[in-house]
Amino acid sequence: MPLSSARHREPPAAPLSFRDRQFLAREEAILDAANQLLAQRGFELMSMDDLAAAVGIAKGSLYKHFESKEQLAAASMTRLLRRIEAQLVQQDRKLSARSRLESLLRWTLRERAAGRMPLLPSTDQSVQQALMSNASYTAALSDAGNALAELVEDGMQAGELRQDLPAPVLLFTIYARSCDPSFDFLRASGEWSDEQVIEFMLATCFDGLARK
Amino acid sequence: MPLSSARHREPPAAPLSFRDRQFLAREEAILDAANQLLAQRGFELMSMDDLAAAVGIAKGSLYKHFESKEQLAAASMTRLLRRIEAQLVQQDRKLSARSRLESLLRWTLRERAAGRMPLLPSTDQSVQQALMSNASYTAALSDAGNALAELVEDGMQAGELRQDLPAPVLLFTIYARSCDPSFDFLRASGEWSDEQVIEFMLATCFDGLARK
DNA sequence: GTCTATACTGAGATAGAC
DNA sequence: GTCTATCTCAGTATAGAC
Numbered sequence: 001m002p003l004s005s006a007r008h009r010e011p012p013a014a015p016l017s018f019r020d021r022q023f024l025a026r027e028e029a030i031l032d033a034a035n036q037l038l039a040q041r042g043f044e045l046m047s048m049d050d051l052a053a054a055v056g057i058a059k060g061s062l063y064k065h066f067e068s069k070e071q072l073a074a075a076s077m078t079r080l081l082r083r084i085e086a087q088l089v090q091q092d093r094k095l096s097a098r099s100r101l102e103s104l105l106r107w108t109l110r111e112r113a114a115g116r117m118p119l120l121p122s123t124d125q126s127v128q129q130a131l132m133s134n135a136s137y138t139a140a141l142s143d144a145g146n147a148l149a150e151l152v153e154d155g156m157q158a159g160e161l162r163q164d165l166p167a168p169v170l171l172f173t174i175y176a177r178s179c180d181p182s183f184d185f186l187r188a189s190g191e192w193s194d195e196q197v198i199e200f201m202l203a204t205c206f207d208g209l210a211r212k
Numbered sequence: 213m214p215l216s217s218a219r220h221r222e223p224p225a226a227p228l229s230f231r232d233r234q235f236l237a238r239e240e241a242i243l244d245a246a247n248q249l250l251a252q253r254g255f256e257l258m259s260m261d262d263l264a265a266a267v268g269i270a271k272g273s274l275y276k277h278f279e280s281k282e283q284l285a286a287a288s289m290t291r292l293l294r295r296i297e298a299q300l301v302q303q304d305r306k307l308s309a310r311s312r313l314e315s316l317l318r319w320t321l322r323e324r325a326a327g328r329m330p331l332l333p334s335t336d337q338s339v340q341q342a343l344m345s346n347a348s349y350t351a352a353l354s355d356a357g358n359a360l361a362e363l364v365e366d367g368m369q370a371g372e373l374r375q376d377l378p379a380p381v382l383l384f385t386i387y388a389r390s391c392d393p394s395f396d397f398l399r400a401s402g403e404w405s406d407e408q409v410i411e412f413m414l415a416t417c418f419d420g421l422a423r424k
Numbered sequence: 425g426t427c428t429a430t431a432c433t434g435a436g437a438t439a440g441a442c
Numbered sequence: 443g444t445c446t447a448t449c450t451c452a453g454t455a456t457a458g459a460c
């Protein structure tokens with residue numbers, strides 16, 4: 001009977017009771033900790049024990065909020081997708097499509113540097129399957145994907161993005177940069193600041209490796 | 213007692229007995245199957261049960277060849293790195309650095325399409341740690357990395373690759389393309405052939421997303 | 425050296441008191 | 443709804459027969 005994501009997306013008209021707000025606050029805390037652990041270790045290596053310890057609650061209590069580890073991961077990913085969408089919505093729409101895409105990728109990589117990127121897109125089939133059978137997740141994925149696709153289309157029509165490749169190729173390429181391992185490699189080398197590495201990523205993504 | 217990678221790297225002068233050759237052939241079969249499973253599910257989700265079943269031998273026998281799952285993964289990665297290096301060595305050295313890099317990436321993505329890429333670079337710390345404490349692996353990694361770095365340097369000096377970014381940025385960017393999830397996304401869409409997707413990857417990698 | 429059978433461990437999930 | 447204690451099972455690794 002957890003309130004869960006249903007109430008997330010459609011807040012009731014009536015004000016929440018103190019207990020409900022406390023419950024939701026705890027749920028947010030769980031998702032925050034889950035994001036950290038998922039980012040650090042990935043889905044399989046994040047144990048519910050570790051998560052409970054990180055949040056400071058008992059393992060059993062996790063299951064009052066989320067019915068399984070998979071559903072918890074789905075909630076974590078859903079929240080991320082909603083945030084991505086929010087980033088796109090709040091952007092100044094007078095900016096060029098390319099600069100909006102760059103700005104989104106910058107935000108995403110900053111989130112990742114801060115350890116808040118669950119990084120599930122790159123994991124295995126069983127998790128993917130669990131995600132895709134979660135209605136909230138697929139809805140959020142569709143919404144964020146559509147918003148991003150629209151931006152890519154705009155950029156292509158405006159002549160800012162190349163037109164000799166199919167739009168999905170550009171879309172997935174941008175999407176994949178958010179979980180690109182080169183980000184970790186470059187950060188691990190310790191030679192550059194996070195912001196420098198982010199700008200490197202943007203440069204190689206949009207302008208490629210070849211000399212122009 | 214397994215012959216293992218030591219004999220791999222320095223074959224003895226004496227010819228191998230029939231039993232030894234059989235043993236090594238089985239070891240190769242294990243690594244082939246391991247590559248497939250690692251590619252499909254990743255390290256954590258590949259169980260030794262599955263692997264033994266795929267090879268058609270008993271689980272216990274695996275431990276006569278490799279002392280642990282981690283060492284087995286290290287052997288798999290080592291073999292891959294040696295093959296990458298071999299690709300570089302056998303290339304026509306009169307070709308431009310850029311076309312040699314493209315050709316290497318093409319080979320790598322074809323290997324991946326065929327399910328032969330263990331994809332371990334993107335996994336967690338515990339595996340990475342186990343790999344880095346394996347001498348054969350670190351040697352192979354160093355060799356392949358140096359060969360690749362040399363090629364990148366050549367390309368930059370020849371003016372084929374951009375010079376406004378540090379060389380390691382270019383190197384890691386190319387390296388990361390071999391485990392780029394966008395490859396899977398594009399293949400899964402079913403709209404293009406593997407070869408088309410590979411060329412898309414090369415195009416976005418070297419020329420970027422922006423219109424030139 | 426390969427097999428079958430088993431010990432041991434970690435982790436997901438549940439039961440029941442409060 | 444949260445806690446402690448426990449169940450169950452998958453998976454690594456090992457033992458022992460042949």
